[in-house]
Amino acid sequence: MRAFTGERAARRGPMLVGGALLLLLAAPLYLGSYWTSTLILVFFYAYTGQCWNILGGYAGQVSLGHAAFLGIGAYTSTALFMFAGLTPWLGMLAGGVLAALLGLCIGFVSFRFHIRGAYFILITLAFAEIFHLLALHLESLGGAQGLFVPFTGASWAKMQFKGNTNYYYVALALLVVITLVARALERSKLGLYLVAIREDEDASRALGVNTMRCKLAATAISAFFTALAGAFYSNYFFYIHPDEVLDVELSVDILLRPIVGGAGTLFGPIVGSFILTPLAELSRAYFSKEGLIGTHLIIYGLLLIAVVLFFPRGVAPYLARLVAGKRTS
Amino acid sequence: MTLYVQAILNGILVGGVYGLVAIGLSLIFGVMKIINFAHGEMLVLAMYLSFFLFTLLGIDPYMSLFVCAVAAFILGYGVQRFLVNRILHVPEEMQVLLMLGVALVLQNATLVAWGPNFRAAQTRYSLSTVWLGPLVMDVPRLVAFVLALALALLLYLFLRRTELGTTIRAAADNRDGAVLIGLDVRRIYAFSFGLGAACVGAAGSIILPFLPMSPYSALSFTLTSFIVVILGGMGSFLGVLVGGLFVGVAENLGAVVLTSSSKYIFSYALLILVMVLRPQGIFRGRSG
């Protein structure tokens, strides 16, 4: 982490980040609708990647079930909006709290029984699939029909807009917030504890770290923020379906960006999303036109293999070294 | 009552095949400590191979069993030789991500090649049955059960009685020790992965006459194998076979009691339960 970035990076870093942010703030003014919507997805997956990274990257508990948290966020805020008229901004938080509670349950079951590593991947996948199947059969929430969110006119209070410029700024704001959260976490006691747990759980316990509590905290934080993305999703697409917001494929989508970019690094999920999301969108659009559904997933698979083989720590550390002006490690 | 006995019988028959598939997973895990996330995908791929050998060339699935086993062996050997052998010392979650990548590639390659629809092979014995008093047994399921057990026995004898089998077991017990006495561990690993995959390849042919397949079937096969292996306990050949029977019976009984949709929920719940209650099974030595 700190070892990757030299002093020159420390000086260049903030300038680079500030410049990029300014550029992104102005982007909708000179980009067309297509690229704006692509960037919205880039932010969206960068955001979910940051959320995943708190648990999967810093704490090293790789989850393949984050779709469950996102789906709960999407369904909670949508249901509260449709059936109780609650503004999605509050529905978002309600979904976050529910997801955090669910995260605590999943986490407790897993950590209590010492489920780690590969088995944590398996158990989170199983939990998420249960929610996926439940949602498919819950007729009151649309079941296999999905839920259409009624458009009731553009309004900030309802997080419904015409065109995508406002969504763009909401997504960007979410990304900035989660990045600040991750940065604060990185420098906090909890953050350092999480990394220590990732590096060696037993050694951490021997040094007085309550690893159970730390891992639960990471799960809850990660789940809470992931659910906010779900609320954004339903307000942006006006439609949610269990096969979209609760599917394994989404869990893979969420985990892939930070893994490619660099798990456990601040900019890993963002870098990963800027590389992967446009690529995925392009290939999805291109190949589905050819009737070849699934091709973008082949590309995902190949990327995953390539990253594990050649960049096991992701590409962000290499970029950081470039920024720092160092040629080799 | 007959309904339940019938369900148990069906469960036992299909459970034999689950056992064979899970033995493949267990072998791969036992030797390399690698979790083959692409296990179900390999099974589906073998089913497609067997399917096309049958529909295009008219080769009976029971005949193409060996072709499929060999093809799967080559695939497994290649995966270990060119991918997994390069990352033996990275954290296990990274190894799983690699296998997840392999699974994504295999699953979606089948999807792109043959589309998402279910296909079934109509052999002339696909629908034939034997009556056992009030109970009915599908012939293909019965054959599958017998073949699966026979192949499992063959593998068992291979691991116990041959020099190569002993070598594999030695490498499984103690990697460093195997290196010390001059074994080419990487070759043994590739061979073991191939062998584990061959179990799956053979199983693909065996179940083709009575089970339709689609690229999306893979995940549930993978999960079922995990349930069986975790339940049966790692390294216990017999345990995995019994685990296969148990899961087969549980699933079929579940299908009687539950609606077909909640059947899957039941499977996932079973997986979680098994992981939580049997941490000594497959996890031993890994979770401290």
Place this chain on the structure above:
Amino acid sequence: MVILQVEKVAKRFGGLLAVDDVSFSLDEGEILGLIGPNGAGKTTLFNLLTGFLQPESGRIHFRGADITRLPPHAICRLGMVRTFQIVRPFLRLSVLENVVVAALLRTNAMAAARRQAEDLLTFVGLEARRHTPAATLTLPDRKRLELGRALATQPRLLMLDEVMAGLTPTESDRFLGLIRQVNQRGVTVLLIEHVMRAVMALSHRVLVLNYGELIAAGSPAAVVRDRQVIEAYLGEDYAYAGTVREGNPGPPGEPTQDHGASAPERR
């Protein structure tokens, strides 16, 4: 004043009795050496005392409190810390961060933890390397880090599991000095050690464990003359005490000394 009281603690793995009704107590300020052949159950005993394993029977009291069923982190908080036989640094954290993790046990303030960690790194002689990743440290340096990290939790009782194994004599002499200094600051020390020279030089008292049983206890000089101890180490053939010279009891340590940090840990 007794700081640690162990009463009839037992643990078995499968059929094997790894620790068999072991009882002993430790006085505040003492340095107690725990020796025994490989597989005697020393590390298992450490794991039992520090909450990494639960004993089947027996009680453990630390500073008056019953800690028998407490989890490791709670035991550490009470002031009892252990190191690992195979050192376990957080490889991707810097040397300083490694120690900060431990120092955060007693403070929530990053700055305070950092200051304390820097002091400890100076104490163990790693201050020059504080910003390098722990993964780049040599074995002796990793052992220093292990010690520094343990001290950062501000222990009353420091439990060292073979900190000197694999070190050159010069290096282990430096370690001896460090441990003595720690002890002089009022920290009680319990050490498992194969390097006999170190045990003899440091310990006020020595316990000998064999097949999970305590077979001898007493002053270092008395223990090495004990016939049972010599048998346990060298087999019955060597049990003529004539070869063991008082004051420089070399032989018992030698046969096992090469089982340093490179040997896989038994669990």
